[in-house]
Amino acid sequence: MMMQWMEAVGYLATALVAGSSLARSMIILRTLSVAGSSxxxxxxxxxxxxxxxxxxxxxxxxxxxxxxxxxxxxxxxRA
Structure with missing residues (x-):
């Protein structure tokens, strides 16, 4: 059971890092990258x-x- 959960975490991390490559905003790109790397x-x-x-x-x-x-x-x- 634990390995299935960790495998899901690995796939989620992969999706977040891959998704960051599609971001048009640098802040969104870096935020998704932080989430995926975490x-x-x-x-x-x-x-x-x-x-x-x-x-x-x-x-x-x-x-x-x-x-x-x-x-x-x-x-x-802005200032």
Missing amino acids: MFVLYGLATQTYPIVLLNLFTCVVNVVQIFFLLRRDEKV
């Missing part, structure tokens, strides 16, 4: 595939920082 971190921890965990933790951090910069830039443009 799911892959959970999947990697559950399946003990630590390279997946490390890569996706890195990707999450990079995307969160980039979202912060994008929002900050948009705030300055």
Whole structure:
């Protein structure tokens, strides 16, 4: 039962990361990427595939920082 659940998490993560490629907005792209990478971190921890965990933790951090910069830039443009 646990492996079926984790397999579903893996497929959801794949769909989110793939879906981020279709986004037209950088903020939406990065948000979907953070969601997908977060799911892959959970999947990697559950399946003990630590390279997946490390890569996706890195990707999450990079995307969160980039979202912060994008929002900050948009705030300055509006001011």
